[in-house]
Amino acid sequence: MHNGQLIEMFAQVECPEFLRPEQLDAYLERGWFRMRQNVFTTNFVHFKNQFYSALWLRIVLEKFSADNGLQKIIKRNASFRTVIQPASITPEKETLYARYKAQLPFEPMASLTQLLFHEARPGNIYTTQEVALYDGEKLIAIGYFDRGYKSAAGIVSVYDPDYKKYSLGKYIIYQKIDYCRKQQMQYFYPGYFVPGYPAFDYKLSIGRPALEFLQLSSQKWVSVDIFSPDNDPYQVMWKKLRALQQLLIPAGLIGKVMKYEFFDAGLFPELKDAALFDFPVMMHFPEQSEDILNPVIVFDVRDGQYHLLQCVPVYAPQSPVHDPDFYSDYIIRQEFDFFATTSEEELAALLLRFFIPGSRQQ
Numbered sequence: 001m002h003n004g005q006l007i008e009m010f011a012q013v014e015c016p017e018f019l020r021p022e023q024l025d026a027y028l029e030r031g032w033f034r035m036r037q038n039v040f041t042t043n044f045v046h047f048k049n050q051f052y053s054a055l056w057l058r059i060v061l062e063k064f065s066a067d068n069g070l071q072k073i074i075k076r077n078a079s080f081r082t083v084i085q086p087a088s089i090t091p092e093k094e095t096l097y098a099r100y101k102a103q104l105p106f107e108p109m110a111s112l113t114q115l116l117f118h119e120a121r122p123g124n125i126y127t128t129q130e131v132a133l134y135d136g137e138k139l140i141a142i143g144y145f146d147r148g149y150k151s152a153a154g155i156v157s158v159y160d161p162d163y164k165k166y167s168l169g170k171y172i173i174y175q176k177i178d179y180c181r182k183q184q185m186q187y188f189y190p191g192y193f194v195p196g197y198p199a200f201d202y203k204l205s206i207g208r209p210a211l212e213f214l215q216l217s218s219q220k221w222v223s224v225d226i227f228s229p230d231n232d233p234y235q236v237m238w239k240k241l242r243a244l245q246q247l248l249i250p251a252g253l254i255g256k257v258m259k260y261e262f263f264d265a266g267l268f269p270e271l272k273d274a275a276l277f278d279f280p281v282m283m284h285f286p287e288q289s290e291d292i293l294n295p296v297i298v299f300d301v302r303d304g305q306y307h308l309l310q311c312v313p314v315y316a317p318q319s320p321v322h323d324p325d326f327y328s329d330y331i332i333r334q335e336f337d338f339f340a341t342t343s344e345e346e347l348a349a350l351l352l353r354f355f356i357p358g359s360r361q362q
Helices: 021-029 068-076 091-101 112-116 161-166 168-182 198-205 233-251 344-355
Strands: 012-014 033-035 038-041 044-047 050-053 055-060 081-086 127-135 138-147 151-159 187-193 211-215 220-223 256-260 281-284 296-300 305-315 331-341
Touching: 021 138, 021 151, 021 187, 033 151, 033 187, 050 233, 068 168, 081 168, 091 112, 091 138, 091 151, 112 151, 127 151, 127 168, 138 168, 151 161, 151 168, 161 168, 168 187, 168 198, 187 198, 233 256, 233 281, 233 296, 233 344, 305 344, 331 344
Parallel strands: 151 187
Antiparallel strands: 012 038, 033 038, 044 050, 055 187, 055 211, 081 127, 127 138, 138 151, 211 220, 256 281, 281 296, 296 305, 305 331
């Protein structure tokens, strides 16, 4: 039997009142990132009813060099004027952001002010710089990044859609990287990429030989070139639960594999200490138990094991999702970890004994 907590949460947020450069370095190395005036981590994202893995990236600056494609972009934009300075937000920059976000395939923050700051917490706990790009006197692109001691994190880069052919998004990121190299920093963190969701793929083409991702299963930074579907945590979780489901069907035990709508509820600061359940996909047996939600099965890529959990509802949302692939009846919390195993056969045998007394796995 296995009694204990799983490894640290997939979705967490902290709200420091101040942040030293060395502290930012430590957060970034663990796969945490800025969210307004807080710092957070997540390993999964949700776009248009689809769930994906979020894999954090970093560039090892001493290995970075501009490839032929980036050199062409640099040459193409040589006539533009670049200014790197302490960050500020002006009406001109907000107007540029509004034009940029209107053509995105997803819904970002409403404004730069909302993206970077917090209305209830004045000031900035980060040391934030900006890269501003001008065509003559016209602002055509702006990018923000936070400085640590040996690392920096790229927060956002936006550009005038009329200049799309100039690849200004990549060019602004290059300017940030070049600045950090000249400051003799070690790492630049551009955020995460999302396997299967092309809107983030541009990050994979900047400094590819120097690019690493934080492998969730090992919690180690490894070359992005070794990424494969075996490194996609969400897909691994889904496939493992489906494999268990197929073992149970011949015995008449139907486990329902469902996306959990509120896997990232812990990112709300007011819920950060609630220790909420944060797996994006789970199995449960609604037809086999009178309990609201008991038991719940997950597969954790960090220890390579199935876990049989007792979970309890803590809050009923006002507007649950009416989709049979989603569980959204309650926000839930894990109460107890009953059992863990690497073997779906072992877990299937246990479940059959639990739900179907006297049964044996064939």
